[in-house]
Amino acid sequence: MNLKTVLILLVLALATIVALVCVLLTRGGRPASCEPQSLSSLEGKHSDQSLVFADLTPEEMVQVVRYLQRSLGVPLVDAYNANPSDNCIYYVDVQLPAKAEVLGFLDRGGRRPPRQALAVVYFGNQPDPNVTEYVVGPLPKPTTHQDITVQKYGGKLPYHRRPVLGKEYEQIESFIQKQVFPTAPAFLSQVFNSDGTNFVSLTSAPRGFQSGDRNTWCALFHNVSGYFLHPVGLEVLVDHGSLDVSQWRVRKAFYNGQYYGDLVQLESEFKQGRVKVGPVTRVPPDGGFSSMQPRAAPRAPFPLQYEPQGPRYSVRNNQVVSQAWSFAFGVNVNTGMRLFDIRFKGERIVYEISVQDAISVYGSNCPGGMSTRYMDGSFGIGRFTYSLVRGVDCPYSATYVDTHYLVETETPETHKNSICIFEQNSGSPLRRHYSNLQSLYYGGLTNSALLLRSIATLGNYDYVWDFIFYQNGAIEAKVHATGYMTSSFLYGDGLDYGNRVGDHTLGTVHTHSINYKVDLDVAGVNNTLVAHDMAFESVTAPWSPEHQIQRPRLTKAVLDTEDKAAFRLHSNMPRYIYFAANSENKWGHQRGYRIQIVSFTGEHLPETSSMERAISWGRYKLAVTKRKEEEPTSSSIYNQNDPWMPTVAFDDFINNETIVNEDLVAWITTGFLHIPHAEDIPNTVTVGNGVSIFLRPYNYYDIDPSMHSPDGVFFSSEQDSSVCEVNHIACLSKSASCLPILPPFTYDGFQNLTRL
Numbered sequence: 001m002n003l004k005t006v007l008i009l010l011v012l013a014l015a016t017i018v019a020l021v022c023v024l025l026t027r028g029g030r031p032a033s034c035e036p037q038s039l040s041s042l043e044g045k046h047s048d049q050s051l052v053f054a055d056l057t058p059e060e061m062v063q064v065v066r067y068l069q070r071s072l073g074v075p076l077v078d079a080y081n082a083n084p085s086d087n088c089i090y091y092v093d094v095q096l097p098a099k100a101e102v103l104g105f106l107d108r109g110g111r112r113p114p115r116q117a118l119a120v121v122y123f124g125n126q127p128d129p130n131v132t133e134y135v136v137g138p139l140p141k142p143t144t145h146q147d148i149t150v151q152k153y154g155g156k157l158p159y160h161r162r163p164v165l166g167k168e169y170e171q172i173e174s175f176i177q178k179q180v181f182p183t184a185p186a187f188l189s190q191v192f193n194s195d196g197t198n199f200v201s202l203t204s205a206p207r208g209f210q211s212g213d214r215n216t217w218c219a220l221f222h223n224v225s226g227y228f229l230h231p232v233g234l235e236v237l238v239d240h241g242s243l244d245v246s247q248w249r250v251r252k253a254f255y256n257g258q259y260y261g262d263l264v265q266l267e268s269e270f271k272q273g274r275v276k277v278g279p280v281t282r283v284p285p286d287g288g289f290s291s292m293q294p295r296a297a298p299r300a301p302f303p304l305q306y307e308p309q310g311p312r313y314s315v316r317n318n319q320v321v322s323q324a325w326s327f328a329f330g331v332n333v334n335t336g337m338r339l340f341d342i343r344f345k346g347e348r349i350v351y352e353i354s355v356q357d358a359i360s361v362y363g364s365n366c367p368g369g370m371s372t373r374y375m376d377g378s379f380g381i382g383r384f385t386y387s388l389v390r391g392v393d394c395p396y397s398a399t400y401v402d403t404h405y406l407v408e409t410e411t412p413e414t415h416k417n418s419i420c421i422f423e424q425n426s427g428s429p430l431r432r433h434y435s436n437l438q439s440l441y442y443g444g445l446t447n448s449a450l451l452l453r454s455i456a457t458l459g460n461y462d463y464v465w466d467f468i469f470y471q472n473g474a475i476e477a478k479v480h481a482t483g484y485m486t487s488s489f490l491y492g493d494g495l496d497y498g499n500r501v502g503d504h505t506l507g508t509v510h511t512h513s514i515n516y517k518v519d520l521d522v523a524g525v526n527n528t529l530v531a532h533d534m535a536f537e538s539v540t541a542p543w544s545p546e547h548q549i550q551r552p553r554l555t556k557a558v559l560d561t562e563d564k565a566a567f568r569l570h571s572n573m574p575r576y577i578y579f580a581a582n583s584e585n586k587w588g589h590q591r592g593y594r595i596q597i598v599s600f601t602g603e604h605l606p607e608t609s610s611m612e613r614a615i616s617w618g619r620y621k622l623a624v625t626k627r628k629e630e631e632p633t634s635s636s637i638y639n640q641n642d643p644w645m646p647t648v649a650f651d652d653f654i655n656n657e658t659i660v661n662e663d664l665v666a667w668i669t670t671g672f673l674h675i676p677h678a679e680d681i682p683n684t685v686t687v688g689n690g691v692s693i694f695l696r697p698y699n700y701y702d703i704d705p706s707m708h709s710p711d712g713v714f715f716s717s718e719q720d721s722s723v724c725e726v727n728h729i730a731c732l733s734k735s736a737s738c739l740p741i742l743p744p745f746t747y748d749g750f751q752n753l754t755r756l
Contacts, residue, residue: 042314042321049106050319050328053340056094056117058404058412060139064092064117065410067142068134074125079408082122082167085243090120090163091383091407093333095135098629099351099663103525106341115139122162124243129159131638152630153647160212160241161638161647163378164203166408172238173201175248176218180236184267191270191277192232198223199232202459202486204368205375206611211645214241215251219368219488222283226290226484226682228460229505233278233489235368236263254367257491278491281503289502290484290682305395305425306740308732313450315399315421322423322450324709325469329452331403331419334637336381337454337465344473345705348521349593350695353477355381356515356667357635358463359615361605363497364508366488370497372510373605375615376458378640383407385454387417387749393455393464394420396742403454416748419454430471430706440717445471445706460484464686472706478692479514482684485676486510499677507676511602515617515634516693518666519627522593522700523581525663529559529624530592531574563656565624569604569669573621578698579664589699595666596694597621602673614643616651618669625653627663634667668693 056064069076074087082088096102097113104110116137123130133152134145149157181188181196188196201218208215217237222230237252250262256278260266269275286293313322318329327342338354357377364370383405390396400417407413425448432444450469455462462483468476488494490506501507520527534552541547557574559565567573578592585591604618605611617623617634625631636648650667670691674684697705706712713729715721724731 042323043316045321045326046314046316046319048317050341051317052097052102052105052113053328053330054094054318055330055404056092056139056406058406058414060115060117061092061404061406061412063140064119064136064142065089065406067136068119068121068145071145072121074123076121078410079122079165080167080410082165083124083171083243083245084168084240085124086122087125088122088165089406089410090122090131090165091333091405092117092119092136093406094118094330095137099519099627103351117142119145122159122165124159129243131157131159131162133157157638157647158212158642159243160214161642163380163637163641168240169203171245172203172216172218172240172248175238175240175245176201176236180238180250180263184263184270187263187267187270187275192280196220199234200227201236202228202368204372205378205640206371206373206643207641209610209644211642212241214641215239217254217368217371219366224283224285224290225287226292227287228484228486229290229502229681230283230287231366231487231489231505232280233491233504235366237367252367256489257365259367278489279504287682292682304391304397304740305422306397307423308736308738311399312423313399313421315401320421320450320452322469324471324473324705325450327469329419329467331382331385331454333382333405333407334377334380335633336385336456337419337452337467339452339467342469342475344469347523349473350475350519351521351525352517352519353467353475353695354517355465355479356517356617356633357615358479358512358514359618360461360510360512361602362486362508362510364488364506365492365494365497369486369488369508372486373611373615373643374458375635375640375643376456376463377635378637379458380407380637381456381458381463384458385418385456386415387747388420388453388455389747389749390417390743390745394453395422395424397740398422416751419452421450421452424449424451424468431704441715442721443712443714445709445712447471448711457483460486464690466692470706471709471711472704473697473701475695476692477516477518478690479670480686480690481512481672481674482686482689484682485674485680485684487676498675501676501678501681507680509673509675511671511673513601513604513615513618513669513671514691516668516670517634518595518668518693518695520579520593520664520666520695522579523583523591526661527579527581527664528590528660528662529565529664530578530580530590531555531557531559532576532578533574558660559624560660561656561658562623562625562654565622565659566620566654567622569601569619569621571621576698577622579666581700582661585699586702587699591700592698593700594694594696594698595622595668596696597668597670598692598694599670600673600691601669601671611643613649613651614639614646616649617667619651620667621669623650623654623667624659624664625667626657626659627665631665 077086077088079088095116095118101113119134121132133149136142136145199220200223204217220232220234221227233256235254239249239251253260253263328340336355342350360374362369362372398420401419402416403418405413430445430447435441452467455464464480466478485507488506490504494506498506498508533555536550537553541549578594580590580592634650638647715727719726721727722730
């Protein structure tokens with residue numbers, strides 16, 4: 001027997017031993033699976049009071065629709081099939097009670113506020129078409145409805161401001177396919193070898209240049225997987241302002257750098273040889289370079305995260321509780337994730353933190369690209385929150401929660417597993433110190449944090465929304481952008497507006513800006529905004545008068561008015577800004593929570609733009625205002641289609657009111673500039689494309705509250721760190737040596753799809 005044969009037999013024997021060990025672990029004397037600990041202690045911390053913030057149930061949605069159908073006195077068409085000239089229910093969502101009512105219920109034993117719904121109704125089938133908002137209640141069996149439109153917005157909502165329904169998008173697509181393309185058969189056939197039926201359009205917004213316009217540039221792309229990266233160079237401006245679809249018209253056409261009155265003119269000039277034809281590349285059905293099909297076969301499984309004794313948090317109804325944290329959560333149809341009544345160790349820190357809007361401003365030398373300023377709240381960040389994929393979008397063993405919506409339909413839709421909750425070990429310490437001076441010891445704490453996540457897909461982009469709760473009392477609201485970039489056809493001076501990422505594909509420069517509402521209640525409702533920073537001062541050295549010392553000195557200021565608390569996007573802002581309470585910690589300092597912003601936003605749209613007021617929240621990295629029920633949101637779904645006369649203009653919130661010892665709200669903008677490049681193909685990655693805001697305790701406690709975490713580790717040179725009683729990490733070989741029970745993989749994301 002030669003040496004090679006001996007080595008082979010040894011390897012086979014070792015493999016057999018490993019296999020036997022695996023069998024013993026899964027079937028034999030040791031526990032095969034991780035045994036969850038009882039969550040009874042956490043279950044007892046839940047409270048049904050959190051239901052005051054709960055989203056509507058599908059049953060409640062159905063009851064609201066039935067009530068409106070009976071009570072409005074006009075015919076209502078299912079919005080899924082509604083023409084612009086029809087009446088229909090656009091959406092139904094929860095109408096949250098006023099904060100004073102809620103706090104009276106939560107904190108002072110007051111009555112539970114009545115449960116109500118908000119219904120948005122399009123009235124297209126009447127002499128004065130408009131959008132009307134109703135509060136409907138009480139739930140679950142409504143008996144009344146109140147028109148709150150004028151009270152809420154100061155006037156009626158003109159019909160042209162309404163968000164575009166999925167049906168209207170389909171009608172635009174049909175108009176192009178059936179009425180526009182047939183006017184240019186020679187051009188389409190000879191240039192694209194097509195009749196246009198294998199094209200798909202991507203629409204721009206806003207839709208014109210002045211209030212009342214509803215003119216949309218439709219850029220054409222090859223209808224393949226990842227079509228966002230395959231522009232053909234043809235764009236059509238459709239005027240769909242008339243409520244009579246038969247009256248829609250083409251206002252302009254664009255091809256390869258040239259503008260035409262319509263496709264009739266383009267066809268005529270093409271036949272006369274006066275059209276400069278751009279290169280066309282055949283695109284395979286899977287999209288070729290835009291395909292997300294992996295280019296490598298699976299190998300060893302990637303690292304998995306698991307909880308050896310089950311989750312250390314509990315989810316019931318709309319509430320999450322852990323040993324340190326509790327909060328209520330929900331999803332607004334338009335703006336997405338929102339959290340309420342956030343408490344750390346039983347004390348409320350935040351009444352509300354919610355996404356307000358996300359905007360993208362694009363550059364291009366093509367009309368669709370250069371005119372695009374997407375306000376994602378208008379399309380619906382919440383309604384496009386889809387099912388999450390276990391093991392990729394969230395840890396495989398996370399807790400998953402369904403969401404329910406009633407938008408553009410008369411029956412509720414359920415997006416299964418569209419929110420996930422999990423505890424995440426970052427793999428790094430939250431704090432640590434190794435001492436090798438005087439005494440020898442080690443102390444540290446792993447950075448495990450509780451995390452709530454949803455992911456919204458708005459056309460090409462996917463936004464990963466995270467709310468993270470740390471053991472030291474800090475909260476982080478974070479967003480990553482991924483998905484496909486949108487692109488333009490590359491011609492002429494296109495490289496002034498982005499990078500080439502395909503044969504004829506220009507990845508166009510654009511900005512992402514996200515606005516959050518943060519209603520901090522630091523040791524009570526009334527707070528004051530305080531700024532701390534540092535400045536160098538020159539002083540004579542007391543022990544050596546002939547020498548100067550430059551030393552940092554603490555600067556302090558109370559920002560006592562809204563004007564002083566409004567910081568422009570790229571202005572200098574004090575590095576420590578915090579909400580200060582009317583109480584002090586052990587050391588005589590005002591208890592506070594600091595706001596810290598992580599952002600690398602691009603430039604804000606110039607204020608000379610006629611539409612800038614619609615997104616004027618983007619002027620400010622931080623603006624703190626007095627909280628008002630009549631200022632619930634910094635933006636509006638109606639701003640997208642009429643930004644020239646915005647329904648809500650955030651800049652109006654800032655009017656120099658005093659903000660000392662008041663209930664305050666912080667409006668925070670974060671974001672980033674994206675200059676697409678080759679590595680964004682096929683998708684933009686999350687690495688480096690994440691921005692966030694932190695809420696951090698600042699003298700709120702007497703010491704770091706994470707010192708009370710049971711996860712802490714400490715041992716000295718005089719102790720045996722391998723003994724469990726000294727160092728619980730040493731016990732992991734026993735306490736965590738188990739196999740997690742992984743549920744079977746399922747995915748429901750291709751059901752109940754919402755049109756965009």
